[in-house]
Amino acid sequence: MSRNLGKDFSAAQEKEIAKLLGGRVQCNSGGTRFGGGDVHTQSFFVEAKLPTKPQSSFSIQKAWMEKMKEQAFEQGFFRSSLAFRFEPDGPDYFVIDSRVMRELVEYIEKENNI
Numbered sequence: 001m002s003r004n005l006g007k008d009f010s011a012a013q014e015k016e017i018a019k020l021l022g023g024r025v026q027c028n029s030g031g032t033r034f035g036g037g038d039v040h041t042q043s044f045f046v047e048a049k050l051p052t053k054p055q056s057s058f059s060i061q062k063a064w065m066e067k068m069k070e071q072a073f074e075q076g077f078f079r080s081s082l083a084f085r086f087e088p089d090g091p092d093y094f095v096i097d098s099r100v101m102r103e104l105v106e107y108i109e110k111e112n113n114i
Contacts, residue, residue, distance in 0.1 A: 006052045009088040013048050014038045017083055017092060021046070036071030037080075045072035045080040046094075054087035060095060069097075079103075 014025045023041035039046040047068040051058065064082060072080040082095040096104070108114075 009050055009052060010048065013050050013083070013085065013092065017046055017048055036067070037075065043077070043079055045075065045077035046083055047080070048083045050085040050088055052088060056086070058084050058086055060084070
């Protein structure tokens, strides 16, 4: 019986993101019509993507972003992020839209009295 390493890598990535953000992994996130989002926090819907072998580049598809935003909205989330890696066990990078970026900058500058 062969194992699906892609699913193993994805599960590990999702667990790490959930731990980092204080969220929870969504079981079978892609397996239901109205599901989606690999990790949910109180305020964020996170979709995770990664390659099965190391890559020097990683293409973000517009369709992923559109689907993520649609599924997030359907589930009552107003903030979403696409997490990706360049290699299966590498660090995560997060893609956010301009509204969330503005919120992040405002929060950091307020916290640091800038």
